[in-house]
Amino acid sequence: MNKVVKFLIYLFLSITAIIYLAPLVWVFFVSFKTNKEIFTDPFGLPKSFFIDNYTFAWTAGKLGIAMSNSLFVCVITLILSLFLGSTVSFAIGRMRWKISGLVLVYFMTGMMIPVHCVLIPLFTRFAKIGLSNNLWGIILPYLTFSLPTTIFIMTGFFKGLPNELIESACIDGCNIYQIFLKICLPLAKTGLFVTGLMTFIANWNELLLAMVFISDDSKKTLPVSLSKFVGPYNTNYSQMFAAIVIAIIPTIIVYCLFSNQIVEGLTAGAVKE
Amino acid sequence: MNKLLRDKKAIAIFVLPAFLLFTFILFIPICQSVYYSFCNYDALTKPKFVGLKNYKNLIIDPTMVTALKNSLFFLIFSCVSQLIMGLILAGLLTNIKKGRNFFKNVIYLPCVLSSAALGLLWMFIFSPKLGINQILQKFGMEGPLWLMDINGFIILPMWVIAFVALWQYVGQSMMLYMAQISGISTSLYEASYIDGCNRVQAFRYITLPLIKPMVGTAMSLNAIGSLKFFDLIFNMTEGGPNKMTHVLATHLYEQGFKYFKYGYASAIGTVLLVLCLIMTFLINKVFKSDDI
Numbered sequence: 001m002n003k004v005v006k007f008l009i010y011l012f013l014s015i016t017a018i019i020y021l022a023p024l025v026w027v028f029f030v031s032f033k034t035n036k037e038i039f040t041d042p043f044g045l046p047k048s049f050f051i052d053n054y055t056f057a058w059t060a061g062k063l064g065i066a067m068s069n070s071l072f073v074c075v076i077t078l079i080l081s082l083f084l085g086s087t088v089s090f091a092i093g094r095m096r097w098k099i100s101g102l103v104l105v106y107f108m109t110g111m112m113i114p115v116h117c118v119l120i121p122l123f124t125r126f127a128k129i130g131l132s133n134n135l136w137g138i139i140l141p142y143l144t145f146s147l148p149t150t151i152f153i154m155t156g157f158f159k160g161l162p163n164e165l166i167e168s169a170c171i172d173g174c175n176i177y178q179i180f181l182k183i184c185l186p187l188a189k190t191g192l193f194v195t196g197l198m199t200f201i202a203n204w205n206e207l208l209l210a211m212v213f214i215s216d217d218s219k220k221t222l223p224v225s226l227s228k229f230v231g232p233y234n235t236n237y238s239q240m241f242a243a244i245v246i247a248i249i250p251t252i253i254v255y256c257l258f259s260n261q262i263v264e265g266l267t268a269g270a271v272k273e
Numbered sequence: 274m275n276k277l278l279r280d281k282k283a284i285a286i287f288v289l290p291a292f293l294l295f296t297f298i299l300f301i302p303i304c305q306s307v308y309y310s311f312c313n314y315d316a317l318t319k320p321k322f323v324g325l326k327n328y329k330n331l332i333i334d335p336t337m338v339t340a341l342k343n344s345l346f347f348l349i350f351s352c353v354s355q356l357i358m359g360l361i362l363a364g365l366l367t368n369i370k371k372g373r374n375f376f377k378n379v380i381y382l383p384c385v386l387s388s389a390a391l392g393l394l395w396m397f398i399f400s401p402k403l404g405i406n407q408i409l410q411k412f413g414m415e416g417p418l419w420l421m422d423i424n425g426f427i428i429l430p431m432w433v434i435a436f437v438a439l440w441q442y443v444g445q446s447m448m449l450y451m452a453q454i455s456g457i458s459t460s461l462y463e464a465s466y467i468d469g470c471n472r473v474q475a476f477r478y479i480t481l482p483l484i485k486p487m488v489g490t491a492m493s494l495n496a497i498g499s500l501k502f503f504d505l506i507f508n509m510t511e512g513g514p515n516k517m518t519h520v521l522a523t524h525l526y527e528q529g530f531k532y533f534k535y536g537y538a539s540a541i542g543t544v545l546l547v548l549c550l551i552m553t554f555l556i557n558k559v560f561k562s563d564d565i
Contacts, residue, residue: 013366013369017380020379020383023395024382027394039403042407043407043408084294087286087287087288088288094278095278095284095287096279107295112550113303113546114522114546114549116525117542117545118299120539120542121301121539122298124535144294176277176278176280179277180287205386205388205389205504207389207504207507208507223387223389227389227393229393230396240393244393254385259378262385263377263448267452
């Protein structure tokens, strides 16, 4: 490749990278400014690190509670979806039964269906059985909507395991549950890890369902609590920026640590056999 | 071993919990939702069958017309722009070595971030007197009202939001294309260079045909994603000004959970569902066929 072309490619990519990083870096700096400073000098470095924005957002803005709610919901959903998803995937990918293909298709239709379509029936039903305004009321739908991707990726992983392993386990006298728990599940660790990451991130960011199902301030999740910082009569931008940083920092850290696995999960979920 | 793998009881234990959950949380509610869309139903009354009344109201509801227009604009814009930008970025990134991972990770980063948070951030950047307009003012220019202008067939705020959505989600298409491109054997390219192809021709005649199935996958993800699109709009404009930036999802939310018109909102949901199914079907038909 000649040098001019190479230079142009790098120039283009660098500009793109700046467009991507600039808003995120900027929001970090601006979150340390006072509200007045934001209006007079929004683009310079903050004069002093004004930490009050964060303490206000964390306590009065209830982001601390929101963060622990989000963690609770996401961790429970993560564990349940990995367990339920991998049992189904094992049965579909490894065991022999006639309608396994059909059941897989049934689960896969979930990928095409937007959560919006089930909001109203779920909302009215959950209100009757005491699941509205309850964190379990959002865990159940999150879990359900995580299953299709989990099952899709995990079925692939289980299908890829060598037959001999299961045969020898069988000869050694393992029953089917032991084969699943002690042989296959540990071998599918990578799969579990990438699907787990995908599930966690998707649920961590989910707004609509959480907003509809939870009205109690002390039970709101992070994305829902964020929208409290803006309103037609509220111009306290500095606290909003602190809230934005609080909301995106955990995902940025997770992303920096595991970006390769996240990418793997994304492509594994999309590449059809 | 065969007997072990055909164990009906074990299969039931493995499959039933997820199957029941899926049926009760997803499948039955979908059917209910379609039924509700034919009902007069709100927070105070029980669902009462009224036939096509909700759908008739949908057609004459000006907000619904705007929402449908905006959603379709969004759908087309994001499918086309993500295809083009995703392919360009993937093509460029697979051709460089130094810094490939850095650029890839930076461009994919917003995909994993909360779009509710990013929506707030962009709302500020495009607000009337702050953000971008402050920079423009320094150069003596007066910036437009990015999120409030209501002139034109597709109003300016929709373009702004569409570009923000492109910024946020193009990383996903790029990743998918990169994964597919890196799976193409290098000997194919070497052979084509010997035959006198240049890089652009190689991209056109080798890369493009070979990633066609992935284009289908990425596009159906885009299509469904853009029809579901809610967070950014909700936090950037909340459907305003004057209900001009509503899309199907925000309109559904407002009708269902602000005005509690469950039946009417279910009808919007059904339109959304049908659109999703049609798009998936169409894209599969076009891109998953074997001819190249």
